Amino acid sequence: MKLLALSPYVLSAVMAASPGAILNSVTTLPLSLPLFPPAAGSVAQVxxxxxxxxxxxxxHYGVEDWKKDIVLAMGHEIDAFALNVGREDWQRERVQDAFTAAAGTDFRLFISLDMTSIPCAEPADAEPLKQYIREYYHHPNQFRYNGLPMISTFSGEGCLFGTESPNQGWMSAIKGIGDMPLTFIPSFFVDPAKFGEFTVMNGAFSWNSGWPMDNIPADFEMDEQYIRGLGGRTYMAAMSAWFFTHYGPDTWNKNWIFRTEDWHLCRRWELLIQNREKIGIVEIVTWNDYGESHYIGPIAGDQPMSQAWVDGFDHQGWLPLIQYYIHAFKTGEYPAIVKDQVFMWGRLYPAGADASDHVPKPKNWGWTEDNIYVVVLLTGQADVTLKCGPTKQEVTLGPGLSKLKIRPIETCQATVTISRLGVIVVDHSPPGYRFTTGPPSYNFNAFVSSS
Structure with missing residues (x-):
């Protein structure tokens, strides 16, 4: 199947900006995009x-904590959690709690082996992996793809498990368990041109496709490399809204950003929807990785020493917008907009400003812009005003999804209003969204809100 192109068109609009403001294009998408008829002989892929x-x-999670996350994810059309597990024994207990919490629901779970944590040099190292497979193989909430239980990884491209090659190693570790065949879709960090050497794979997950790896807007080139390398096997694409990590040399020594400008959440989803006939699965990175700032679920559980840039930066405001795009990816048509809604996000401090922080400014800090990004979903034509201090944008927009942005020039409170016939129907002014020119630390996390 092929979807009509999603290239946003420029909407004619009246814009006004006070001195110092940076005017930006306003783009919008139609309310729905119908599919072309499927090609003769093609089979629809769920x-x-x-x-x-x-x-x-x-x-410190219990079954009730898992239930809350599962209900929230299901409510936004997410089908499953990929459970990233490491070597610690206590993680097996949390996985068991997750499956207990999912029982009786349509929500699914599967194991994603974190091979940066789990040893994989010797034959005995495969046994903990096999235990996961045996324990959940027949569980009703185990996710199945092409009829078989699925398992994934983060890394593991160099694992041998006592054999002569990674392909042989993984064959022995997960595909040599008697009558328990699997769908294996790992995230191996290798040149996709070498995927032919990994006959063990039923597909591949491109973790780094979630963000541009350089200071350029997101494109589909890495995805295309994976698709070509897989030669018809399943492609699992990544989608991520943000990336910032700020650990100093005294901890994990991870301190950088990836470029997430240009309404990156929207841009990435729109690329995936344009190319949906080439993609079997999308994995959102992540639900709860606080340390890298790409969480979309609640700030719960145990933070990995990331409180300095995570506390007060809830990202759940993205969830309804992500659901809007999930529906389009799955069905080929955008859902009807039944209420006017505002989504707003960005950093709270200028990228170039200096701060008192024992960890220096993150690598690639110059790849980001001091923009406030806004997406509005409108049921009909309306006047929209985005304002922060003297910087503002005023536009008249038609129904559908539209994007706006401004670049504030001084400390200010961000606000968005939607009005029709002079009557304000949405007044969104989240108290926490205050752009401040003097940052207390180098916090490049996104502040996210929705009306």
């Missing part, structure tokens, strides 16, 4: 969307 879930951040 689309799935997962969220990557860090079990390592759930030491």
């Amino acid at each position: 689309k799935s969307v997962f969220a990557h879930f860090m079990v390592g951040n759930t030491y």
Whole structure:
């Protein structure tokens, strides 16, 4: 199947800005985009969307905590959690709690082996992996793809498990368990041109496709490389809204950003929807990886020493917008907009400003812009005003999804209003969204809100 192109068109609009403001284009998408008829002989492929879930951040989780996350994910059309597990024994107990919480629901779970944590050099190292497979193989909430239980990884491209090659190693580790065949879709960090050497794979997950790897807007080139390398096997694409990590040399020594400008959440989803006939699965990175700032679920569980840039920066405001795109990815048509809604996000401090922080400014800090990004979903034509201090944008927009942005020049409160015939129907002014020119630290996390 092929979807009509999603290239946003420029909407004619009246814009006004006070001195110092940076005017930006306003783009909008039609209310729905019908599919072309499927090609003769083609078979419709059911689309799935997962969220990557860090079990390592759930030491104090109980079954009720898992239930809350599952209900929230299901309510936004997410089909499953990819349970990222490491070597610690206690993580097995949390996985068991997750499956207990999912029982009786349509929500699914599967194991994603974190091979940066789990040893994989010797034959005995495969046994913990096999235990996961045996324990949940027949569980009703185990996610199945093409009829078989699915398992994934983060890394593991160099694992041998006592054999002569990674392909042989993985064959022995997960595909040599008697009558328990699997769908294996790992995230191996290798050149996709070498995928032919990995006959063990039923597909591949491109973790780094979630963000541009350089200072350029997101494109589909990495995805295309994976698709070509897979030669017809399943492609699992990544979608991520943000990336910032700020650990100093005294901890994990991870301190950088990836470029997430240009309404990156929207841009990435729109690329995936344009190319949905080439993609079997989308995995959202992540539900709860606080340390890298790409969480979309609640700030719960145990943070990995990331409180300095995570506390007060809830990202759940993205969830309804992500659901809007999930529906389009799965069905090929955008859902009807039944209420006017505002989504607003961005950093709270200028990228170039200096701060008192024992960890220096993150690598690639110059790749980001000091923009406030806004998406509005409108049921009909309306006047929209985006304002922060003297910087503002005023536009008249038609129904559908539209995007706006401004670049504030001084400390200010961000606000968005939607009005019709002079009557304000949405007044969104979240108290926490205050752009401040003097940052207390180098916090490049996104502040996210929705009306």
